[in-house]
Amino acid sequence: MKPLKLIKLLLLLLTTTLFAQQKPNWQPLLQGESFKGWTIKNGTATYTLENGVVTGTTKLGTPNTFLCTDKMYADFILEFEVWVDPTVNSGVQFRSNSFVAVQNGKVHGYQSEIDPSERAWSGGIFEEGLRGWLYNLENNPVGRKAFKNNQWNNYRVQANGNHLSIWVNGINTANLKDNATAEGFIGLQVHSIGNESQENKQIKWRNIKILTKDLKEHLKTPTAPLIDLTP
Template sequence: MNRLINIRLVLAYSIVLATFSCSETKKDNTPWGSLFDGETLNGWTQKGGEAKYTVSDGVIVGATVHDTPNSFMTSDKMYGDFILELEYMVDSSMNSGIQIRSNSFHYYQDGRVHGYQVEIDPSDRAWSAGIYDEARRGWLNTLENNPSAQKAFKQGDWNHYRIEAIGDTIKTWINEVPAAHLIDDKTASGFIALQVHSIGKDNKEGTEIQWKNIKILTDSLSKYSKTSPLTPVVTKNQLTIKEKEEGWELLWNGKTSEGWRGARLDDFPKQGWEMENGVLTVLSSNGEESAAGGDIVTTDLYGDFELKVDFKLTEGANSGIKYYVDTDLNKGPGSSIGLEYQILDDARHPDAKLGNHEGSRTLSSLYDLIAADINKPANPIGKWNTAHIISKNNHVEHWLNGAKVLEYERKNDVYRKLVSESKYAKWPKFGEADKGHILLQDHGDRVSFKNVKIKPAKKG
């Protein structure tokens, strides 16, 4: 009998030890900080639409409202690198998301919230924890090839997200299942936001999504970061799903000189330019224009188009993106002349104070003809900027980082008067060609380019 009692005691003790050991293994020692105090929305500000946000029993509740755009409860604090965990429960009829590294600028679509969104998708598509670029580039990392993550979502129950944003890498998990792995460096920091999506007139008002246990880590991230087994989606020098649907094409493939040549050469320059890690860079030659490699142009000609180019300046640098360029080699030194989207360090390069009209040689200006908006949203030297040029039916627009900074009409009397008063007056019908090359300028300064994309006019 005593032996039986001893055996039972040993078994009971073993169970206690096992339970204690298990609880110790599962204990989370991560030094989390809380983004939500469990009682109020202090530290948060609503942007966008007028959906209703309330707090009840330690939970943030968002409810849909008719006739209002997407609504966002945004953190007052901005975050760059972080690890974020939270739980949510969503009505099966809704679509929602968690915004990270998102922003709202007055110059960007009148303050519209934009940036990375970790999707909440209770539909049959089941892309919850995929990565969408709200009000910008659309889907970046879908879940159509990740059935394990698609099945991990729990309908009508609480779901857990882990989101890691470290450097150019964003990784997500849904209920501990790896969901998305994205490498993209479009935005380095911004707020975190809880989205209540807009609804159509036939959708029921007052449907809800709830969030709780919102916690964040911003220190010692390498220590707590988890490895994802997923193959990362890389966006550099690639077309997004939306761009493919809209007819965009890569103008530079990120690796070779295919599609490009020297402006006054039959082939790509043998010196003066380098291609490394998906970045195309014109090398410095002490500011001596075309001293080394010279300008490069597309082998194809373009009429109406949209062009996007990411560029990065070094201190005091000068370069440009030219369009409607005629490179007839028989025309001599002026053979690479064309309309120019100026790329310049306005604070340090003397050209910023020159030009036919004040400011007409500053960043994003139509070089020597029309000055860009003085309030243009330029990123600091050494950071990437995005140039966007739209030319359609002789109407041309220059954009910088999502803001339109100038527009004009080609071939009309106002335009021709500007040309007649500029350095271009000696070229007959300057900038009036129906088609031309796209050119990246070698002005003797180190300037880098990537994500060079074009949407040509539809034929026929």
Template sequence: MKLKFGLYGCTFLLYALSFAQSESKWQSLFNGQDLKGWRQVNGKAPYVAKNNEIVGTSVLQSPNSFLATEKEYGDFILELELLVDTLMNSGIQIRSKSAAEFQNGRVHGYQVEVDPSKRSWTGGIYEEALRGWLYPPELNPAAPKAFKTLQWNKIRVECIGNVIRTWVNGTAVACLIDAETAKGFIALQVHSTDDPLRAGKDIRWRNIRIQTENLKASPYDDIFIVNTIPNNLSPAEAKNGYSLLWDGESATGWRGVRQNKFPENAWEISHGELTAVKPSGAGSPEGDIVTQKKFKFFELKFDFKLTKGAQSGIEYLATESGRNKEPKGLEYQIIDNSDPEAKMGTGNRTQASLYDLLPAKKNEKAGRKTGEWNQGIIRVYPNNKAEHWLNGFKLAEYTRGSAEYLAWVDASQYKSLKNFGMAKEGRILLQGNGGHVSFRSIKIREVSF
């Protein structure tokens, strides 16, 4: 009996030690008593340790304030709980920096948004002082429903390699694949305010813990993925049904309009970019390229970059008919909005508009400077609905065949084309009709939605 008890006791002890070692992977970033291990960067908002919480208070006319870890972290899993006043805005900096050579030490880097407003974008990914919104939660319809107003909310952040993922109260909010910053500090933000009504408001953090070793990523989910790495198809994107429509190296899968081959004199393939280098002139199909394959219902993702005064477009559901077999399809307008062409019509020739039919919504957050890369999305649904997105924001949506749509067509340059835009399937077409326009990371997912 003693021998059996001893073996049982040893087994139990080994199990307990194993469990303890597993639990020990979590390290607390806050000791519950003081701010040891933290330092304030920028701003004048006070931070105090109180009742096992870190409390930050907004201050009138102070720049953004940050309580940053003294250590830097690269790959990690971070969990914390927060309770924020509805009149505040905040964020959690990850892999962030502060250096004298950058805007006199201004904090910059990835930020997990804390947004208790009606917009409820908590968990979205913003890049403080740099590129702005990288993953607006508008991309994920389930995200705004996850945050609980005036209650404790649990935030989880996984930074493993180039993949950054966030959760709010167990709901997946954002998935960003980006290679800009691999390591930096973690910081708790108190946002600036010029409104006296928003001053003196508190945000509270507790149970702040981190894992840095033997990290195990959460299983893939099906939320939208923003991938800024050129021509990279991540395992998560592949699992969700995406494929590269352009391989980043060759003309495979594409041909010229009214041609059996790719127009090498009109397009340049170099450094992972597909660039129109011989403009054909507005209204001419010469130099345009189309996919070999036809598509019905899909989500098309693509990056594009413009030179000043350039214009192009992506036509979809394009069909080749008529004597000249010139493809005609619905067009996602690509243009420098300072170009005179963008000011024509009723606003329906601006960036991301449904060309000559529906103007894109005005949204300053969606804009990028000329020469910077943009990310576009075109979605075509089986119920004839379609959407145009730019840099994470939906700027146009419509229903093919609706009374409204038919009225737009009747008032457009397409009015003489029978059943324009109503094809059941068609090709994807890239225009090369004005200035240098470059494309990359062209991906498609055929779905039924």
């Protein structure tokens, strides 16, 4: 083989290898039109799956309901899109658990907030069932403007060691260090409601995918104010 052709071939192989290394290996959390690998916990709100869209519907007289992965995840990057009726609250659990010894199986753990109210704390971090708010958006005015009502919103959740960070529509909304929970499931919340006017309201999720390998190559650097809860 001529030297010039050999050089071109080597460059092509190198470029192909680098591209393969850089392309993230996303894994969908839903396969087809089935909830296989997921379990409903705590409440009795309903979930349906059609054309890749999960729809949760509020129900009066039930506590918070969670559609949870059976698989546990430690370090990862999670992305999804969400649409929510602006009259109800929701969230996506991550590194969460449900133990009989803890409040008789109540779901507890980190939650990526979905808050369409005027408070606008979407993309904050709430610890469901335990400490409550760990990272609200009081000191992140830019982050409070990220979430848009009546449209699909893109979320990115990074869990890397004790460093947890969230982006909504490309804007960094939360930047937290905390040692509490290293592993757990992912769960889609249908929040409890207090009156009939909030019944049969919908929350929709789509394009739910997770990255668990080669995270360092794909992690974003948070720019939101850091809250450090580590000792």
